[in-house]
Amino acid sequence: MLRYAIIFLIIALIAGALGFGGVAGAASSIAVLLFWIFVVLFVVGLVMHLVGGRRTL
Numbered sequence: 001m002l003r004y005a006i007i008f009l010i011i012a013l014i015a016g017a018l019g020f021g022g023v024a025g026a027a028s029s030i031a032v033l034l035f036w037i038f039v040v041l042f043v044v045g046l047v048m049h050l051v052g053g054r055r056t057l
Contacts, residue, residue, distance in 0.1 A: 005034035 008031035016024035 002035070002038045005031045005038060007031075008034065 008027045012024045012027035012031060015027060
């Protein structure tokens with residue numbers, strides 16, 4: 001998911017440099033949304049790992 005956020009960020013930067021304002025804004029919004037979803041999933045996974053502790057077999 002982080003890969004998609006980076007891809008949309010690159011699309012937004014290229015579109016912004018070429019003057020496509022609407023495309024750049026949409027791609028930038030998608031990149032920000034995917035980034036925050038990735039951050040939330042990472043934090044939830046980290047908390048679940050810390051709460052669960054280590055399990056030995």
